[in-house]
Amino acid sequence: MKALVCTAFGPLEDLRVQEVGPPRLGEGEVRIQVHACGINFPDILLAQGKYQVRPPLPFFPGGEVAGTISEVGAGVGGLTIGQRVMATLFWGGLAEEAVVPARVIVPVPDPMDMLCAAVFQGGHTTSYHALRQRAALRSGETLLVLGAAGGVGMAAMQIGRAMGARVIGVVGSAAKAAALREEGFGELIDLGQEDLREAVRRLTDGAGVDVVFDPVGGELFGQACRTARRNGRILIVGFASGQIGQYATNLALLKENALIGVNYQGFFTHERGAVDRNFAELMELFARGAVRPRIDRVFTLDRAVEALAAVASRSVIGKVVVRIRD
Ligand SMILES: NC(=O)c1ccc[n+]([C@@H]2O[C@H](COP(=O)([O-])OP(=O)(O)OC[C@H]3O[C@@H](n4cnc5c(N)ncnc54)[C@H](OP(=O)(O)O)[C@@H]3O)[C@@H](O)[C@H]2O)c1
Structure with missing residues (x-):
């Protein structure tokens, strides 16, 4: 072969x-x-x-x-x-x-073609677990997604929207923002044009976001953590920037924020029942066109x-x- x-x-x-x-x-x-x-x-x-x-x-x-x-x-x-x-x-x-x-x-599943099946799990299963079990995202909450045009990030955008959240995507270029606009996402921050914290302040009238989804890490992580509002949850998903982010723990105390790790491999190994339930729920979202890589x-x-x-x-x-x- x-x-x-x-x-x-x-x-x-x-x-x-x-x-x-x-x-x-x-x-x-x-x-x-x-x-x-x-x-x-x-x-x-x-x-x-x-x-x-x-x-x-x-x-x-x-x-x-x-x-x-x-x-x-x-x-x-x-x-x-x-x-x-x-x-x-x-x-x-x-x-x-x-x-x-x-x-x-x-x-x-029958309606899914092989190309789609080959790219479905890496992004969507991780993001679903992150938002469902780890952040317990609720309808009406505001979700900030870093790396929003990446595999994991775009899945989080789709799943967050399907869960009824207001989603704000963060990207590094106008081309990526345009692609997300084509996917129906209206609230986007292009880091080539805008500062992250100022843009979040503008979009949320200063309130900040409930959940930060971070597959990027590095310096952006530190900035994004400062956009979380009181009771905010910050999901640590990955380090696509190649750098582990730094966090000032006084923020967690002051704003009663929670830093939450996401490890899909560990979840898969230890919680197979929940893994299967998540997958069934994701397939329902796929069947009604709410999620699609x-x-x-x-x-x-x-x-x-x-x-x-x-x-x-x-x-x-x-x-x-x-x-x-x-
Ligand atoms: N925790 C888990 O269980 C789990 C599961 C799956 C994946 N992951 C991790 O999640 C991360 C993202 O995976 P992915 O498949 O979404 O990757 P991807 O498709 O390559 O997307 C990563 C995004 O990160 C942004 N980024 C910012 N700085 C970057 C840099 N220096 N180099 C590359 N990208 C950079 C890019 O967006 P802009 O260009 O728009 O900034 C890019 O779209 C990886 O670290 C992966 O290992 C974790």
Whole structure:
């Protein structure tokens, strides 16, 4: 089979598409003929050796796939050959075949196509968990989303709106603001044009926001924390800026604010019942068109490095996907 192979941690340009042997199927695992692989920020960090886990070399990047089951390992129940499924994994997705633990497999619902399924989980499941369980976002509250044109951020915009919140999106360019306007979002802050705190003051008549959703970190995190009103909740989702944000804890005391971590992997591992309920609720939102990943660009497996480079370049609006077979 063909796969994008990482033989040494380093620049993305060193990754090569090669013929390799298929991965071995173990107990409790299924083999998937991969139709498409969604690209996420951690895929880049993994290939560069900058992620908190380091795969044994060589490995194939790619952490989110959709495909059909072609083989079922010993001890696996309830999954059948030919079934359309999606899965998140740490790596191994940018390949014609992937072997995945059965416990992370989710059936692809009928109305969803394979490209959409390949990019759905990375953004939407994380953002749903963040807003539903971690922030307990309520209808009528104001939600400020940083990195709002990114994979996770755009999902948070859609889910926040579907939950009845007033959503304000923060982006770094006019092109990203225009794309979000096309998605029907009217309240946007373009950091190329405006200061974050002043813009939030203007939009909220000085009141501030109830929930901050932050997948960016760095300096922006510190600014965003100051836009939270009394009883505000600040969701720490990621560090796309490459920097961990700093927080003055006196703010938490003065404004009775809460800093809340979001770790979808941990949630998935420890609260499977809630994971499944969230997914069912998300599918209802998908069925009525309230949530839908925006696919910015589609690449072939031969051009998978370009797909990773696109995400690394901060130019993507929504998601990038690699189509591996039709
Ligand atoms: N906690 C969890 O469970 C969980 C789950 C999934 C993902 N994450 C994390 O969430 C973060 C975002 O993931 P994503 O898939 O949404 O990434 P993405 O699609 O690349 O979006 C990240 C956004 O961050 C903004 N950004 C600001 N400074 C940046 C910089 N220096 N480099 C790149 N982007 C920058 C960009 O928006 P502008 O250009 O508009 O500023 C970009 O749209 C990542 O750190 C990821 O690891 C966490």
